[in-house]
Amino acid sequence: MSVIIQVALPVPLFRFFDYRIESIGQDDLTTLLGKRVSVPFGPRQIVGMIVDVQQDVDYDRSKIKAIIELMDSEAIFDSTFLSLASWLSDFYLHPLGEVIATMLPVLLRKSAKLEWPHIEYLSIDESNSQDLDVKLGRSKLQLALYKQLGIGERALKDIRKTHSAATVKALIDKGLVQKQSKPIQALDWQAQLRIAEKPRPNLEQSIAISTINEAVGFNTFLLEGVTGSGKTEVYLQIIEPLLLAGKQVLILVPEIGLTPQTVSRFESRFGISVGVLHSNLNNKERALVWKQAKEGEIGIVIGTRSSVFTILKNPGMIIVDEEHDESFKQQDGLRYHARDVAAYRSKQLDIPLILGSATPSLESLHNTIVKKFRHLPLTQRAGNATMPTQLLMDMRNQNHQFGIADSMLEKIKVQLEQGNQVMVFVNRRGYAPSIMCHSCGHVESCEPCATPFTVHKSARNLQCHRCAATRYIPNKCSRCGHKELVTEGIGTEQIQLGLEQLFPDYKSIRIDSDSVRGKGKLTRLLTQINNNEYQLLIGTQILSKGHHFPNVTMVLILNVDGALFSADFRAPEKLAQLITQLAGRAGRSDKQGEMWLQTHNPQHPLLQDLINNGYGDFARFALLERKHALLPPYEYQIALRVESTYLLQAEKFLKMSLPIFEQFQKLRAIGPFPAFIEKKQGRFRMLLIVQSASRSYLNKAMTQVVNFLDQQAESKRVKWYVDVNPIDFN
Template sequence: MSILRIALPIPKRQLFDYLALDVIPKVGCRVRVSFGPRKLIGVVWEVGEDSTWEVSKLKAIQEVIDDKPIFDATQRKLCSWLAQYYKHPIGDVVQSAMPVALRKGESSLPKAIEYWTVSETGKTVELSSLSRAPKQQALLSALQTEDILKSKAKEQFGAAATKALFDKEFITVIAKQSTNETNWRQNLIVQDKPVANVEQALAISSIEAKLAEFACFLLDGITGSGKTEVYLQAIEPVLKQGKQVLILVPEIGLTPQTVNRFKYRFGIDVGVLHSGLTNNERLQVWQKSAKGQLGIIIGTRSAIFTPMLAPGLLIVDEEHDASYKQQDGLRYHARDLAVVRAHAEKIPLVLGTATPALETLNNALTGKYLYLKLHERAGNASVATQHVFDIRQQPLKFGIAQGMLDRIKLHLEQGSQVMLFINRRGYAPALVCHQCGFVEQCLRCDKPFTLHNQLYKLQCHHCGNAKGIPKSCQQCQSTELTAMGVGTEQLEQGLSQYFPEYSNIRIDSDSARGKSKLDRMLSSINNNEHQILIGTQILSKGHHFPNVTLVLILDVDGALFSADYRAAENLAQLITQLAGRAGRAEKPGEMWLQTHDPGHPLLQDLINNGYAHFAKYALLERQHANLPPFTYQALFKAQALSAQDAHMFLQNVSQLFSHAAGVSCIGPIPALMEKRQGQYRMQLLLQSSQRSSLQRALGHYINQVETLFLANKVRWSLDIDPQDFS
């Protein structure tokens, strides 16, 4: 009798035994089973003849969902590695690796995709009759040319416009079976390939020499040095061999420009995977990639799980970016998983960045990774000059010193664009009573509410709690309420008044909600419709704005004195990336940092010596302080309504691990943000000079942690190789 060992979406670090029906499903297929009162969908992970349970007590599976495995041997190996390394339930890992549609039990076979099309009534409508509804008019006009995906129509024209046309019976829904069965290998062309410079050519030839084996490259190229061109030319021989390429980018905002560039160069469809797609669209890309119908797949973090029929190359762009680390559930790092996957697939991996993470840089310096460098900007572009501006004892207008306003004016008058960076969305980070000093706070987080003038509300950026702007102080009833500090909204308003003759645009997570909106904003910037660009970190991520010649960073002081040991590295990466937005074409560029501490060693080192010099000495500091990458860490986090419960639970965890050889415990201590959403948050850090010692200890004690007295009373989690201590 065959025993099926099944990975189920249950928070238990084990497989579950079931009996097969008449047909024994293949390993990697989904099955439906009964688990207590629930019906669950799991994946057959192993098939055997023995069980630790009495066979008479085992249930039989209820249904075999797939004829063919949806997880091949390599994918199963990756999932097993993830579960073992991150000490996470195997069933949850398998769920994370599947598209949502497959988790729900939908067929893994290609299904019809829904499109909007013009109805017979709509074909007789005069477009001029919709002149008072421009979005409806634009949508109907577009549909008269071609049918449009439902999700795409919603993004581009809005749900209200599509619903209005549907209610008027001008448009209707049709379902089309996927016809993308064409062989992309036959359609492959290479057009407008520029001649690589010497550094690029060396990098390309180094990658090409390893196409038949595993190798990990760090492509360390200054901003604007043409890393994407290296990717494109390294990909070309892979595609010509009929193999596939998977490219990871850190954020949705980078996918449109990257996708268009790859489509244009090779003339083939590019599969795109990110959170802005519907479940059905994501499943379709997953299916096409698995069948080998896509040559190039570009996606954000979770795209690392995408199956490929003929894998040839993996690329992780902006490998240093924090968004590659999942911060809840399965806390994996997509960059690290890419290394494991490339090794399993026996293909090369390219990690590209202008500001390598210290872990990656250390691997390159010690010879674990092959180190490729690009020191020169592509074409005639020159590296932006960097300066510090001392704002001590200077009056500030909406956060900007007069000297910087004069500098902005100079660049604008020359016909250039300027970019201003402040990592605070909203109008102001606090609302304070001028009479008594009372600050409007979120009681769930003990943090000030952020003032959002345009939405006329106060909002907590930690838990999302919001309320209307009060007319008077709740403590002394004074009506003199003052906005303290500067956010992107206030900056936008102030610059509009100071430079009324120039157009400005604000890009943050408030203004850029929705994938298509960000695309339109970026296009308008490149079309020079706006001269002043205001934004948060969204603007720092690899965008190419050839007309930007000045970048101003308003406030770096907060990051200089953070309790997080990674803060200096993150700030250095941010400053270097932002400096790279200036002077990317013919015009020379410059970057200015406003600060109250112009002599700070970090700033002076970056300005005068660059990121590479900073990183070299940052690694020395880490080594002397016994911090990663020279030690290995695991972070237990606990939160509860009572700080005492969270502390006591972690104290008990600490006592367990005090017996582990080669592992030291730091804590329990409060998290950097001690209270959030009404819960008190504590942390316990485990550290070891040997990764194997830490892994052995975690493997030995993790099941005992689950049985501790307070384990069910607090919310706790384990984060291997933590990046965020907030």
């Protein structure tokens, strides 16, 4: 018989689409949910997911378009994951079809089948092994490979790591080896599990481990440990009993750069392969790990933000490391926060959630105060390491070179002469933030973004860091033709060149998004740093993300004054987290560390509080400020954002929504006002913030507003979207 199904399609519409499936038996109806179908949609053919089955309809079924193909023999999403998708759609006010597409690996969003991928193997062709001396001749490389294959077949991708394609081709052409394609074999990680020797935890670690291990079902723990306190060791010891019981663990990390060192520690401890998910993998690699986790063939999955949607066959725990990090918030499409999704999933699955950080978000700290989360502090560094000394360098009236005070250069020299490493942080990549004409003052700017070009001397060009536009460095002013051009401000490139000039006997390395491009490059650079191949480390926020540098004894932070006076109410929290995380890179072994903060505002209360009392005291005072100001986490926010090539059109759209918000007594609307980055790629950006003390009230009201705006003609003339719990107003 034919059945009418409702399909969620990856289109920006808050509705489902009816299609017809032929020849479905009564017993098969319940198995349709969560399967993918290929369907006609206008002139296109796209892939969607079945979310409902309708047996009784009051219209002619024959007039409904039939599907093109039922793509899966088994459901991709079970009822739990369909429920998660529905919650995401409701909570983030985003179409369900696009939500489901976001949750799927890229290959499965298309027409790919969920099957084990094939790998090519090389093996000896026994039927053609005569006269080897004649066939191989004097080729030592071919003979070496042939002997390796004599032990047994090997994957072609592994052979190519040590042998050239020409060697492989020659053996195949001579008929000595054969190439075969075989599906990847299923893994039995439990049989491989071997627990390596582990260190004895200190008292605070022991309390955290026993508290978590004794908990039953869903609980959320905030593991607040100072940098170097051994949070990873706690993770290792709390998941050990889960792995022994055959349970799987999902671990989220904020940056790709943290993945290799984290994976290495977990593989060394447990003797099993860890599934890795991040954007540097290709689509096939990501789909394979996703499938292995779904089939229960991987015990541990470690990944960045989107890996929160990994399906686990036998879930035991979810861990979110560095839970405060902004990178867990998706800033386009489905604007979810991986930490919040992890919390919902943990409650769904009735498993514990561990949030770890040296600088917890104010939201998480607030949840410990109201007893929603259980607080587990780690106040001491592991081993013999001590907390670094934190100091301010008053830059007023100081002589400086390349942005570094002369007195600081002397301190750097002392550290280098003692065989230590020094880290210099500046949140500006490139050589200089701008280039200007010394004659007329004109600044070379990206017109579509209305922002100065950044000078990149290593790439020999100017770059716009908003839209990625580039142009050659000019040899004369584009306005007056004068040839004397000067740079303003300092970036990582300039600091590196300056330190190389000032300290020619020591090697320097720059770590920013420009210098670490390429698969595996950051991992190689971090290894070289830990091998003490470089003594001067210059970089941006990449250096602050939880890396362990045992030889770094001094951290110098430049150019933070701008963040002290930002219009963003989250700026003090972000700055405090950054400073504390950077300070934690120093003195992580048995050497005393120190952190210096250069500032022209040494008496600023935020800096004084951080230096003298630490992040914990600052955070609790910041929470009190937020409470009096009626800001998150004491009230909830949703941003209505709009982009348009015409500023007045964007403003008109947001003003059109204001009368609707006035109907809700428990709402406050703030704006409209320009985004902090007002223009990008020729489009003006504005937003309106709506907030309430009730999350559910705010969500229901915003749902009505979205439905109203979607029906207005003005909504078709601008690009607009909703951002629930915004953390960035750029």
